Amino acid sequence: MHxxxxxxxxxxxxxRLLHDECxxxxxxxxxSAAANxxxxxxxxxxxxxxxSGTIGAKPSVLPLSIxxxxxxxxxxxxxxxxxxxxxxxxxxxxxxxxxxAAQIDRFANxxxxxxxDYEHPSVRLPGAGGAPEIASSAGEVFVIIKQSVxxxxxxxxxITSAGYLGGFDERERSGARGRGPTxxxxxxxxxxxxxxxxxxxxxxxxxxxxxxxxxVATEWYLRVADDVVRTPAPTDAELGALRALRARTxxxxxxxxxxx
Amino acid sequence: xxIATLRDAIAGLVHDGDTVAxxxxxxxxPFAAGHEILRQGKKDLELVRMTPDVIYDQMIxxxxxxxxxxxxxxxxxxxxxxxxxxAVEHAWPRPLALHEHSHADMAARYEAGASGxxxxxxxxxxxxxxxxxxxxxxxxxxxxxxxTLAATQALRPDVSIVHAQKADRRGNVLLWGVIGVQREAVxxxxxxxxTVEEIVDELNAxxxxxxxxxxxxxxxxxxxxxxxPSYAHGYYERDNAFFRAxxxxxxxxxxxEEWMQRHxxxxxxxxxxxxxxxxxxxxxxxxxxPVRRLGAAS
Numbered sequence: 001m002h003x004x005x006x007x008x009x010x011x012x013x014x015x016r017l018l019h020d021e022c023x024x025x026x027x028x029x030x031x032s033a034a035a036n037x038x039x040x041x042x043x044x045x046x047x048x049x050x051x052s053g054t055i056g057a058k059p060s061v062l063p064l065s066i067x068x069x070x071x072x073x074x075x076x077x078x079x080x081x082x083x084x085x086x087x088x089x090x091x092x093x094x095x096x097x098x099x100x101a102a103q104i105d106r107f108a109n110x111x112x113x114x115x116x117d118y119e120h121p122s123v124r125l126p127g128a129g130g131a132p133e134i135a136s137s138a139g140e141v142f143v144i145i146k147q148s149v150x151x152x153x154x155x156x157x158x159i160t161s162a163g164y165l166g167g168f169d170e171r172e173r174s175g176a177r178g179r180g181p182t183x184x185x186x187x188x189x190x191x192x193x194x195x196x197x198x199x200x201x202x203x204x205x206x207x208x209x210x211x212x213x214x215x216v217a218t219e220w221y222l223r224v225a226d227d228v229v230r231t232p233a234p235t236d237a238e239l240g241a242l243r244a245l246r247a248r249t250x251x252x253x254x255x256x257x258x259x260x
Numbered sequence: 261x262x263i264a265t266l267r268d269a270i271a272g273l274v275h276d277g278d279t280v281a282x283x284x285x286x287x288x289x290p291f292a293a294g295h296e297i298l299r300q301g302k303k304d305l306e307l308v309r310m311t312p313d314v315i316y317d318q319m320i321x322x323x324x325x326x327x328x329x330x331x332x333x334x335x336x337x338x339x340x341x342x343x344x345x346x347a348v349e350h351a352w353p354r355p356l357a358l359h360e361h362s363h364a365d366m367a368a369r370y371e372a373g374a375s376g377x378x379x380x381x382x383x384x385x386x387x388x389x390x391x392x393x394x395x396x397x398x399x400x401x402x403x404x405x406x407x408t409l410a411a412t413q414a415l416r417p418d419v420s421i422v423h424a425q426k427a428d429r430r431g432n433v434l435l436w437g438v439i440g441v442q443r444e445a446v447x448x449x450x451x452x453x454x455t456v457e458e459i460v461d462e463l464n465a466x467x468x469x470x471x472x473x474x475x476x477x478x479x480x481x482x483x484x485x486x487x488x489p490s491y492a493h494g495y496y497e498r499d500n501a502f503f504r505a506x507x508x509x510x511x512x513x514x515x516x517e518e519w520m521q522r523h524x525x526x527x528x529x530x531x532x533x534x535x536x537x538x539x540x541x542x543x544x545x546x547x548x549x550p551v552r553r554l555g556a557a558s
Binding site for chain 1 (some may be wrong): 361461
């Protein structure tokens, strides 16, 4: 039954969405794992950009931090942090911004700042990093996040980075340049925004997952597409490449990688 | 005081109450300088740093900061900064005022400071709640296109401190690899201190290299391994095991204080600090045997 873990399934599902012509601005953790899996499999020419200024990084192991030496050693170019955000991100050269998140709402807005009141938070999260400008400037945004009632929230305590804000055309009117989050990949399935309302809609379920399971793991009443498809199970090649990547990473860092 | 000891540089150039930026974007983090600030008991500092990671966790936990200007506060690849969280969530050991931005903004603010401009401008914060909680983030209308853009105050630290690979004997500094926002931070500051891995006769830098000319710096100090447990490209690697071990050390107030007392406050300088970590082995804090130790624990 459990030939792969939910995290492996979501990583594989995310990797399948990336292709060779992509210039992808990658966050650390799950986005980086998925992007490098795509590079190992079907997208060897994908351009990975990390906010540490490494352009065209081709790491053989997953970086633990956003500025690991491996990224610089394997990059086509290493530029300063001001430059990466100016010329490359705000300059409109990024096709896909690939983000993780602590919490997300039905319009794919993202919170990575606080749980509770900003001035007196119950949990202080790391904060924005590059995400607000990635979310607004990248051509489109992919979000990868484990789905549960703690992460899929009816109301976010704080919007760090904009998805579709209040839905419908609110994002377009906000001045954001990119199209916004076009897909959300979870450990249960895949969600895409409704073309009109922009509300996240479950469009695919991973093998073994159910609509009921997705609804239980969502604080709001989750919209489900009429024609939900089944995510193809990970192939041996996909699982083999992912596990090899993780094994190399574990050996290099001396531990299991952070995304598990 | 161009080439100086780190002790003299910190004593002479960092004052209580100063706005102090220690930069280094996961690479070349000036740990040695942060420790020396703690040893000298500097207080009421406004700490500035895009990514306040373990070095600022240590400084915040020791109570030397009144406020923090930042854009991402975590232990990269590991999780929370427990001392930072304790300060924000429980005001321990003292309240910490936050001035929170995004990376693109912080980078632009340093650029504006280095450029002698009053504010930075970026296509930023669209739809974000951050501007509601930070009076330093405003919006302006482009006089040419009518677009709305974010404007934030330039950063002009009293002191910026960075670590680099090399200096020559006159104090010209060369750095390479992930150079982050270090040049901008130095050029934005009123005073600047650089610690370096080595001092050489000739830098032999390629044209267009990242150079900080001696005359832009207040002091250059020779501190080998001064970025440990972060890394110095071409010299030593990031000690990932330490960053993981920090999670357990910093989780508990007493454990944290005991560790800081033993390894930082009770050591004379960074060389002694580094030696004390080896002495503290089973913890394997220098990554002596991280595979077995941490692998078994997870």
